Amino acid sequence: MYKTERKIYFSIINTIVYLISLGFSVLLVSLNRGEQSWIVLAGIPAVLFLSSLIITSVLRKVADSFLFKKDILESDTKYLGEFIDRLRFCYSFDDLFQANTDILEMKADCSVLFIDREKNYVLYNSPSRISSYYSVRDKLMRNFPLTWKAGFYFIGNTYDVVSSYKAARGFMMCYQKYQLYVFCRYTHLYDVEIYDRLYEEFVRFISRTKIIEDLSEISSLTKEWEQLAETQISFLPHKMPDIPHLKLAAYYRPLVNVSGDYYSVLPIDSSKTLLMLGDVSGKGLPAALIMGLVMNTVKIMEDKEDLVSMIRGVDKAIKGMHLQDKYTVLFLGIVDTEKMKITYINASMSDPIILSRSPDGYRIKSLSSNASLVGIIDMDDVKVAEQRLFRGDMILLATDGVSEVMDDNGVELGDTDLYRETLQSSASKSPQQFVDDIVSLIMKYNGDKRLHDDVTMMVAKVG
Known part of the structure; x- marks a missing residue:
């Protein structure tokens, strides 16, 4: 594209400048005919021709600089940034x-x-000569063995590491046992700051695929369901973080070994904390x-304050798994x-x-739904x-x-005055005591029978 546009621009510039010079020459010669000697008349086109060469050279440099920036510096770096954004939502090879x-x-x-x-x-490997040649692969295997240190490296003409990216004809990313080589003659023209971002996303991708691979492999063996449950629990916070002016507690009880319930607490800065809790449709491995x-998608999002991008990222990730009838609230x-x-x-x-x-006790304020199911239908504007919030407020998710x-009569706990009264009477306690009261109520109300769903809650007390 760059070479083609360059030729077109240069041809147009040459044609326009030469036509203008020719027109001026004819005009000046005709106006001065009979008044000047033939030497002067012959000199006018010569001067205009030399001027046109200078003007053409300047215009070509300007056009070349413009095209170079548009087609190389901006577009190529843009594509590398586009690849990073795509890699962020890759979940398999x-x-x-x-x-x-x-x-x-x-x-x-x-x-x-x-x-x-x-x-x-x-x-x-790409269907191109450089990545298909056995000689190239053999040399890369000799230069970069399994013991090669993880990291990002620029590659030169001899397929080994070069210290300066200006001398590079490609780059290589190495993490764990995987090595990704990208050969490109424009490597030295990319914005050098983008390479760190690319390597970070590559590491996240390898880690993400390993987690999914482990879950799938474990689940294929029925005797390993307990290991699968342990792997899943590892996603959840092992300990609530110590956050100024915010006390936290949680409860998680899956119906079977594995669950679709999840929660997380992610401190953003000294005063802002992201709380997340959700429930995936169905049970079992899917x-x-x-x-x-979902947990991994939220964790890798750079801007934890952009809730709209976060929930759209989760929606895209779930749809990308192509699991029928799977979604999350x-x-x-x-x-x-x-x-x-x-x-x-x-x-x-x-x-x-x-x-x-409040003066009359604790009031219950609902945090009403304002978005649709995630991962199965088109999301409207979110x-x-x-x-x-006020000091002493208790947030229950x-x-x-x-x-x-x-209960034995089929009445749901959430529809009873007993539930609302327990919430209100326990709201003055610590988050852990509040959770303990709710769990005790659930077990008593259920009559010590087997539960029919996962039970998960998270509580945050302000102040």
Whole structure:
């Protein structure tokens, strides 16, 4: 594209300048005919010709600089940034291979080679000469063995490391047993700061695929369900973080070994904390996979305050798994203890509330749903809601396994005065005592029978 446009621009510039020079020459000669000697008349076109050469040279430099910036500096770096964004939502090697084809090969004119160095097995190579030659692969295998240190490296003409990216004809990323080579003659023209971002996303991708692979492998053996449950629990917070002016507690009880319920607490800064709780449809391995996918997607999002992008990222990730009839309900909220407010998106969670102290006791304020199910239908415009907080407010996030527990008469706990009164009477206690009271109520109300759903809740007390 760059070379073609350069030729077109240069041809147009040459034609226009020469035509203008020719026109001026004819005009000046005709006006001065009979008044000047033939030497002067012959000199006019010569001077105009030399001037046209100078003007043409200047215009060509300007056009070349413009095209160079547009087609090389901006476009190529843009494609590398596009590849990073695509990689962020790749969950398998097939996804990576498709991103290689769509962006690095088709748009950025790169050649790609992806190797499992432990097995010395080529997982992917572009259908181009440089990445298909056995001699190139053999030299790369000798230069970069399995013991090669993880990191990002620029590659020179002899397929070894070069210290300066200006001398590079490609680059290599190495993490664990995987090595990804990208050959491109424009490597030295990319914005050098983008390489660190690319390597970070590559590491996250390898880690993400390993988690999903482990879950799938464990689940294929029925005797290993307990290991699968342990792997899933590892996604959840092992200990609630110590956050100024915000006390936290949680309860998690899966119906079977694996569950679709999940929760997380992610401090953003000294005054802002992201709270997340959700429930995946169904049970078993598919629900566990989606649960891990949601947790990982939220964790890797750089801007934890952009709730809209976060929930759209989760929606895209779930749809990308192509698991039939799988979706999640989800609550994402940012508690700001400095401005004393909670901003949130409630994607069809039925039970999130705030218990706020008043002269007549604790009032229950609902954090109403303002978004649709995530991962199965097209999401409309997502809006962020906001609710004011006061010192002593208790925020309760719970899956429907809490409120839908039934007694012997089939009455759900969430519909009873007993439930509301317990919430209000326990709201003055610590978060852990509050959770203990609710769990005790659930077990008594259920009559010590087997529960019919996962029970998960998270509580945050402000101030």
